Amino acid sequence: MSELPDVRTPVHVLTGFLGSGKTTLLKALLADPALSETAVVINEFGEIALDHLLVREVSEGAVVLRNGCVCCSIRTDLQETLRDLQAKRAEGAVPPFARVILETTGLADPLPIVATLLADPVLRHQFRLGTVVASVDAVNGLSQLDTQPESVKQAAIADRLVLTKTDLLSDRAGPERLDALRWRLAQINATAPILQAVQGAGISHEIFGADLSHAEGRRQEVDHWLAAESRLRSDESPVHRHAHDHDGTVRSFSLRFTEPMDWTVFGVWLTMLLHRHGDRILRVKGLLNIAGADAPVVIHGVQQIVHAPVHLDAWPDSCTDSRLVFIVDGLDPALIERSLRAFLRLGQQPAANAA
Amino acid sequence: MCGLCGIIGGEAHWTDRAGNAGAIGNADLTRRRERQQRVSLVNRVLAPSRLKISDWNNAFILRGPTGKQAMVDVLAHVWQPAEQLAGRPLDPLDPALLVALENGE
Numbered sequence: 529m530s531e532l533p534d535v536r537t538p539v540h541v542l543t544g545f546l547g548s549g550k551t552t553l554l555k556a557l558l559a560d561p562a563l564s565e566t567a568v569v570i571n572e573f574g575e576i577a578l579d580h581l582l583v584r585e586v587s588e589g590a591v592v593l594r595n596g597c598v599c600c601s602i603r604t605d606l607q608e609t610l611r612d613l614q615a616k617r618a619e620g621a622v623p624p625f626a627r628v629i630l631e632t633t634g635l636a637d638p639l640p641i642v643a644t645l646l647a648d649p650v651l652r653h654q655f656r657l658g659t660v661v662a663s664v665d666a667v668n669g670l671s672q673l674d675t676q677p678e679s680v681k682q683a684a685i686a687d688r689l690v691l692t693k694t695d696l697l698s699d700r701a702g703p704e705r706l707d708a709l710r711w712r713l714a715q716i717n718a719t720a721p722i723l724q725a726v727q728g729a730g731i732s733h734e735i736f737g738a739d740l741s742h743a744e745g746r747r748q749e750v751d752h753w754l755a756a757e758s759r760l761r762s763d764e765s766p767v768h769r770h771a772h773d774h775d776g777t778v779r780s781f782s783l784r785f786t787e788p789m790d791w792t793v794f795g796v797w798l799t800m801l802l803h804r805h806g807d808r809i810l811r812v813k814g815l816l817n818i819a820g821a822d823a824p825v826v827i828h829g830v831q832q833i834v835h836a837p838v839h840l841d842a843w844p845d846s847c848t849d850s851r852l853v854f855i856v857d858g859l860d861p862a863l864i865e866r867s868l869r870a871f872l873r874l875g876q877q878p879a880a881n882a883a
Numbered sequence: 884m885c886g887l888c889g890i891i892g893g894e895a896h897w898t899d900r901a902g903n904a905g906a907i908g909n910a911d912l913t914r915r916r917e918r919q920q921r922v923s924l925v926n927r928v929l930a931p932s933r934l935k936i937s938d939w940n941n942a943f944i945l946r947g948p949t950g951k952q953a954m955v956d957v958l959a960h961v962w963q964p965a966e967q968l969a970g971r972p973l974d975p976l977d978p979a980l981l982v983a984l985e986n987g988e
Binding site: 602791792793795796797798799800801803804805834835836837859860863867868869870873874875878 | 897898899917920921924925927928956959962963972973974975976979981982985986
């Protein structure tokens with residue numbers, strides 16, 4: 529069964545706290561010839577020297593760049609800015625962008641911002657949440673993760689982690705430090721590919737190219753998650769368990785179920801869990817074997833936001849177990865597993881009284 | 884605030900797919916039956932708090948032990964009013980709730 533593609537414009541979110549190299553990454557993206565058909569929303573023009581990239585000004589606060597990007601700054605608020613962009617696109621006042629990249633301020637949690645946007649009845653029909661990207665400074669990343677808990681959370685929420693300033697790691701300890709950083713990031717966020725922004729080379733496609741909205745990207749994304757689930761399962765030895773405490777309370781873990789899952793039960797459970805603990809369930813990603821469905825179902829959540837579930841055309845390989853990867857902050861994985869199993873068992877029992 | 888509860892991708896809540904094109908799970912299950920199943924399950928979870936939800940027109944009514952009521956538009960939105968009526972958080976990770984569910988109370 530094929531899904532209808534979601535044709536709304538994706539809003540990709542670029543996060544990264546102060547000093548993470550976010551501005552560096554942003555500059556590289558804005559200069560990337562491959563990143564045309566994009567509207568980039570930044571906090572303020574002053575951050576980045578755009579003059580040499582500028583082609584024309586559309587209005588105060590919106591410019592068109594050499595690579596065809598529309599770049600605009602947030603004037604009043606984000607909602608207003610996106611509505612304005614949409615209006616300009618509809619009028620033909622700006623090139624027809626196919627995606628938006630939203631730069632968030634360093635320490636802000638991007639999710640409530642995006643959720644507000646998408647609750648807007650006008651914006652909701654035109655836009656959808658895209659890929660969440662977090663920049664990480666290759667030189668200072670490890671110590672930043674140590675000293676700024678917010679940075680750990682940002683790393684945990686991201687769909688993609690982009691290492692910046694890797695060219696500054698010139699000393700002999702460089703490769704080792706990079707490895708240590710990669711390892712640490714993988715412990716926090718098991719499913720996010722870790723990419724490297726090499727100066728001058730375009731990585732926009734790797735970052736923003738594939739996502740769940742189209743069949744090809746969906747398959748690739750899910751493959752990442754399944755690989756992560758596999759690694760997490762083999763990592764659950766006592767030695768590695770200790771390592772999870774490193775980042776305080778943020779950790780990735782996986783759940784696996786052999787029996788087909790009842791969709792109704794799963795939905796009730798997850799909505800209850802996200803209602804109570806959504807701010808601490810940073811990510812849920814998984815492939816589910818749903819009773820009565822031939823095709824596996826892709827589940828993808830970011831805190832309280834759960835994307836509309838989609839199907840893969842077929843199971844990626846012979847294994848039809850349901851597999852879920854969670855990234856949580858301060859919650860007990862064993863309790864989460866016990867909870868889901870209790871609900872699933874409940875769903876299998878006939879009700880004692882009719883509802 | 885509705886935007887936070889997870890409605891992304893159209894008007895239907897992400898849990899509500901029975902009977903739609905792209906239905907998840909038992910495609911032959913009618914919308915009505917799936918709805919009943921969900922109500923029944925939610926009631927078992929609410930039972931330890933002495934709350935009960937029932938179908939009412941196209942929505943639901945949630946009743947507390949003292950007779951206080953709340954309207955619920957979409958079943959997935961039951962948890963907030965349920966917590967208000969119960970006067971405490973309803974937590975699927977609460978070991979006391981899990982014991983109650985596991986013992987089939």
